[in-house]
Amino acid sequence: MDPLGIAIPFFRNTSYLRTAITSVTEQSSADWRLWVMDDSGQNESEEVVREVTASFDDDRIHYRRNIETIGMVSNWNLCLDAADTEFITLLHGDDRLLPNYVDVIQHAAREHPQAAAVYCEATIIGASGRSAFSLPDLVKGFFSPKAVDRVVLAGQIAATALMRGNFIMCPTLSFRRSLLGAQRFDPRWEQVQDLDLTLRLLMDGATLVGATEVAYAYRRHRESATWTQSQSRLRFDEEFRLFDEVAARAEALGWHETARVSRQKRIVKLHLAYRALRALSRLQLPSAVETLRYLRSRW
Numbered sequence: 001m002d003p004l005g006i007a008i009p010f011f012r013n014t015s016y017l018r019t020a021i022t023s024v025t026e027q028s029s030a031d032w033r034l035w036v037m038d039d040s041g042q043n044e045s046e047e048v049v050r051e052v053t054a055s056f057d058d059d060r061i062h063y064r065r066n067i068e069t070i071g072m073v074s075n076w077n078l079c080l081d082a083a084d085t086e087f088i089t090l091l092h093g094d095d096r097l098l099p100n101y102v103d104v105i106q107h108a109a110r111e112h113p114q115a116a117a118v119y120c121e122a123t124i125i126g127a128s129g130r131s132a133f134s135l136p137d138l139v140k141g142f143f144s145p146k147a148v149d150r151v152v153l154a155g156q157i158a159a160t161a162l163m164r165g166n167f168i169m170c171p172t173l174s175f176r177r178s179l180l181g182a183q184r185f186d187p188r189w190e191q192v193q194d195l196d197l198t199l200r201l202l203m204d205g206a207t208l209v210g211a212t213e214v215a216y217a218y219r220r221h222r223e224s225a226t227w228t229q230s231q232s233r234l235r236f237d238e239e240f241r242l243f244d245e246v247a248a249r250a251e252a253l254g255w256h257e258t259a260r261v262s263r264q265k266r267i268v269k270l271h272l273a274y275r276a277l278r279a280l281s282r283l284q285l286p287s288a289v290e291t292l293r294y295l296r297s298r299w
Helices: 017-025 045-054 072-082 101-111 135-141 155-164 193-203 225-231 234-253 256-264 266-281 285-298
Strands: 004-010 032-038 061-065 087-090 115-125 150-154 174-176 207-219
Touching (some): 004 017, 004 072, 004 101, 032 072, 072 087, 087 101, 101 174, 135 266, 155 193, 155 234, 193 207, 193 234, 234 266, 234 285, 266 285
Parallel strands (some): 115 207
């Protein structure tokens, strides 16, 4: 099997970059290649990123910089296109792989040659790198189909399950480029591009396979795009729009249960209600009222 390709779509924040690269070099398997795809543009961080990458002195590690900033989603697609391996993982620059990641993904991929993408379970860490509790992530886990070894996702059942709660941690996904074909992340989105792509793959007849092993550490912190876009509600605006689009696509396919669940948008509404309750518990009354008003307007 080809080496596992790993790409870090990097943008300016160098705080965790060395940790992310180190997590790749510390894999129990040496069968990998890494690209750092720098989208910082004309920025003073370029030399820092280049130096950090070069300091590992490993010919499996490659640095590429976009001459001009092309944006997060376009850079993700560039990572998919730049790889010369059959499988490619997009490791977020503030996350880290656990030492078993390459082994877990390659083993699952060998077992399931029909899989367009393979993913694994993730643990949540905070800004310091220590384990952190996240209620939304805990809740999402309850929506994942139960399996002893592998979760095989295909068709309407899989799409419906994902619309009830997106249990796939996006950066754990490793895509099989020969089966991914021309499908790419849609640059219309800034937050839901991962869910949109996995659903389009399923609706086109693809199969996704999940490994039950925990092999990825996902960092929740206040400098992340997810946190920022949740605060601005861009995340929720996009989720409401995507759920409506998925409902329409599902109806066209005759996937009526997927369409029904998508129209309900229960997981998005529950998340907003949770944020309002959390604000109330912290005596942040204006934030709670504003969130509830937003939720009411979307009901």
